[in-house]
Amino acid sequence: MNRLMKPGIRERETLLNSGLLAALGVESVAAMMEIAVIGNLPARQILFREGEPADLLHCVLSGYVRVYKLDPDGREADVELYGPGDLIGASVVLDGGRYTATAQAAEPALIARFDLKRVRDIANRRPDLAVALTHALSAQLAKAFASLANDRLHTAPQRVARFLLAHCIVEGKPASFRLPYQKSLLAGKLGLAPEALSRAFSMLRGYGVNVRGRLVHINDPEALRRV
Template sequence: MKRGAGRQGGSRRNVNKILKLNTRDRNILLKTPFMASLGPTALAQMLEIATVTNYEARDLLFREGEHAEYFFCVLSGYVRLYRLNKDGREADIRVCGPGDTFAECLLAVGDTYRYNTQAAENVTVARFELDKVRALAEQEKDVAKAIIQCLSNYLRSTMDIVANDRLQTAPQRVAHYLLDHCPQDSPSASIRLPFQKSLLAGKLGLAPEALSRAFSSLRRAGVTVRGRVIQISDVSALKQI
């Protein structure tokens, strides 16, 4: 899909001053799969090398092909991962929210970023220098194991995404997303999207117009859309899609 370039065509703006972790940031990091598997010593060392930076909506964190210095964890807001072709068409890869990490695949191999990243809104991220984490992995077995486990989890989730994209229709993808965010055992639900519908379209591998058609087809299952708020009058009917 093709979107407005925003700040893509120009140079990336300077980020705010580098900050250290506050209590809230620390608590988010502690719940990430990468950090949660670390022992006390390795965890303390990882937290010590973490720095916090802010980006405004539509700022680029990095571009595909740039020299890779960091991997990241989102602390607030949403970050969009995507690729561009020579004609400027965009393909979304992933949408990362609070607690999600990205670019950690470069800890094992590679020295350039493999995709572009853009702040979908004002975001705060923790950054970890790749070289420092690699050196730490040589000393701390926990860090090395965490890297392997993280990459394994992403491989499995990517395989699930590929399979779902091939096996599910657009309405089924949307229905699956909505059901994942419905309260358990509730006959009806009201969901507020945490981001714009254009971002949801990319997250589900759909063009914006395909997402609109999917929502239209879900009306018969009791789904109505008003801005970011989605009302589901019959959860059981949605499960039959």
């Protein structure tokens, strides 16, 4: 990680509002702030690799971090995409074990990291930290189950339609929005090859979806719901 630093005022505020720290009592917040280190990551930098001894817990302050697993022949399967405020669940290894997936900055990102041994020490003294980690992980397990079910139940165009509907705020009315990240990341998140995502977007044109770069216009959300 480049330019490691203690959190400044702005980073402290972002950290305080992050999923993990927002759930803690003041004393545990202070203990976690004390050991927090902030770092800027350039796009594509690896945070940790599957199989390495786990030594750091990570939270995303800005940007996106993709977590993936590798096949022996080098193919990658994205399994989670973490954004601003997210605890990287794959880095919660309190038992002294190894990382079970690889994490990479998907774009320039600001990350808070915490020494796992010290996190474990704090968690062993302070139930609120351990309970907050349990909450975060159980929410992430639910998300992983939802991804697995989405893959197993839905075709590529259906997965894309569901993603668009979940991000289109105005119920039932035409809407425009900007994809929160590049299409290649969206493809990975939905378990699709980039070509399969392009084909799905082409197919969705027939349902009133227009895409220009990262800008998406949905003419008829109701039609999209019937894909």
